Amino acid sequence: AGIVIACMNQKGGVGKTTSAVNLCGEFARRNLRVLLIDCDAQGNAATSLGVSKKNLTKSTYEVIMGTEPIASAIQPTNRPNFDLIAASERLSGVQVELVDSDRREYRLSEAIASIRTKYDVIMLDCPPALGFVSVNALAAANTVCIPLQCEFLALEGLAQLKNIIDRVHESLNPKLSILGVVMTMYDGRTNLAQQVVDEVRRFFPVHICNTPIPRSVRASEAPSYGQMLYEYDPEGRATTAYQRVAEDLIVRMNLK
Amino acid sequence: AGIVIACMNQKGGVGKTTSAVNLCGEFARRNLRVLLIDCDAQGNAATSLGVSKKNLTKSTYEVIMGTEPIASAIQPTNRPNFDLIAASERLSGVQVELVDSDRREYRLSEAIASIRTKYDVIMLDCPPALGFVSVNALAAANTVCIPLQCEFLALEGLAQLKNIIDRVHESLNPKLSILGVVMTMYDGRTNLAQQVVDEVRRFFPVHICNTPIPRSVRASEAPSYGQMLYEYDPEGRATTAYQRVAEDLIVRMNLK
Numbered sequence A, B: 001a002g003i004v005i006a007c008m009n010q011k012g013g014v015g016k017t018t019s020a021v022n023l024c025g026e027f028a029r030r031n032l033r034v035l036l037i038d039c040d041a042q043g044n045a046a047t048s049l050g051v052s053k054k055n056l057t058k059s060t061y062e063v064i065m066g067t068e069p070i071a072s073a074i075q076p077t078n079r080p081n082f083d084l085i086a087a088s089e090r091l092s093g094v095q096v097e098l099v100d101s102d103r104r105e106y107r108l109s110e111a112i113a114s115i116r117t118k119y120d121v122i123m124l125d126c127p128p129a130l131g132f133v134s135v136n137a138l139a140a141a142n143t144v145c146i147p148l149q150c151e152f153l154a155l156e157g158l159a160q161l162k163n164i165i166d167r168v169h170e171s172l173n174p175k176l177s178i179l180g181v182v183m184t185m186y187d188g189r190t191n192l193a194q195q196v197v198d199e200v201r202r203f204f205p206v207h208i209c210n211t212p213i214p215r216s217v218r219a220s221e222a223p224s225y226g227q228m229l230y231e232y233d234p235e236g237r238a239t240t241a242y243q244r245v246a247e248d249l250i251v252r253m254n255l256k
């Protein structure tokens, strides 16, 4: 049954959506059946894939609230082996709406259970926060992929992120592990980027992926065309870096 | 009495902390008395200013919970006219802890009321979310400063942000207005940046600031030295751009 990966980091703008979309694209091209679930009310995953959010009545919100069966919220992305559950603004209200509800942390996990055998990988694109939706994602996940921007301020939240993963592992989900740390927006022009990578290697020696994703203007342009990197910039440096990371993660998950 | 500015955008990594810190620095150098309140559990404001968070027992969390008087949480930044209330990880728990509490949206507003006359500007650095703390900040604010990254995905959340500002204006805080939209990380190498600026000018014709902040490696290095831009890179393009924006905002607030 499918491996559930939470793509998470509470620091904003570090490349969670870009990593989730492009790693899923690379997994799907290698014939893995992939489902991407957007857990962020901003809904950037659908946009990045050129999937319209007009008339979106069945989204991650309805799945977590339990008002629609998860299977009915699944839509195609027009790439083979690659499905999506899009997010809408409504998702930012679930924390308050479910505050009194029993087993609220397991809503996503229980919903995913019914479709898990249809996919090899289920990726959860998380919001920049450690709130209710992120805890739901960690409770549902087998493993966590941590995109980390090669910038100084991105280091600050690492201990807190590790702490919450440990707490969820102890209380809600004993099978939770860390799959990998993906260094993003690596800018070779500055010493700082390498210093950040060295620091992260000390913090996550086993989990850090060896290939950093370089900062690339084309990576920030691709979403405006609704295209993934291998579609928009097939020979680009960020594209080949994501391909190497995808192959690394496939080996770590024993999916080869 | 002091003008309260919420520095806000639910999109992550768009330059909220960088803008809050550097605009405050420029206001303080022009002899305005400034207080920066970090409303983000990541606590990047203190780090950006070289202020230690060791033994931080009086932070934004205690202020919102009401367990410490706000005056006791104020600390100096070693720059004249510039004080700080730092944030700690504890802040990410307030939404659940205060869910049953009366007038919970007004906690920050009521706390600020007692020190408001000591400052000309009180800046609130918000987290990348539209949750409880952000609503508290909007309820306390006179006006909103919106940093907006010149990238395609940053456009997606604009309508939602405007929507929540309107809703808070109607229900919690009728005096709330928009002070300005600051375009950040403008990269002249790509057409996309100018297209984003043009789009934002259509959406916020009156509020957009004319000077975009250029993308600059030195801007991302300054926090690692605990320095503001005018201290780390006094002649830099991002530094002079923030100076122009600060002067523009001072005129808009009638503080000249």
Ligand SMILES: Nc1ncnc2c1ncn2[C@@H]1O[C@H](COP(=O)(O)OP(=O)(O)OP(=O)(O)O)[C@@H](O)[C@H]1O
Binding pocket: A011, A012, A013, A014, A015, A016, A017, A018, A019, A040, A044, A126, A127, A128, A184, A185, A186, A213, A214, A215, A216, A217, A219, A220, A221, A223, A238, B010, B011, B012, B013, B128, B151, B152, B153, B154
């Ligand atoms: N390697 C890269 N080089 C340059 N720009 C990039 C790269 N990866 C992502 N970007 C751009 O940086 C911005 C932030 O990336 P993205 O939205 O994926 O981050 P995120 O962590 O999902 O943000 P949020 O915290 O808001 O969910 C986007 O505009 C994206 O297009």
Ligand SMILES: Nc1ncnc2c1ncn2[C@@H]1O[C@H](COP(=O)(O)OP(=O)(O)OP(=O)(O)O)[C@@H](O)[C@H]1O
Binding pocket: A010, A011, A012, A013, A128, A151, A152, A153, A154, B011, B012, B013, B014, B015, B016, B017, B018, B019, B040, B044, B126, B127, B128, B184, B185, B186, B213, B214, B215, B216, B217, B219, B220, B221, B223, B238
């Ligand atoms: N003009 C700029 N040029 C280059 N890098 C910048 C610029 N402004 C900010 N940065 C860097 O971009 C990253 C994101 O900026 P910052 O942390 O201020 O954004 P934020 O919106 O506060 O993020 P969050 O959503 O996590 O609170 C930081 O590493 C910062 O140093």
Ligand SMILES: [Mg+2]
Binding pocket: A016, A017, A018, A040, A044, A126, A127
């Ligand atoms: Mg995202």
Ligand SMILES: [Mg+2]
Binding pocket: B016, B017, B018, B040, B044, B125, B126, B127
């Ligand atoms: Mg910030």
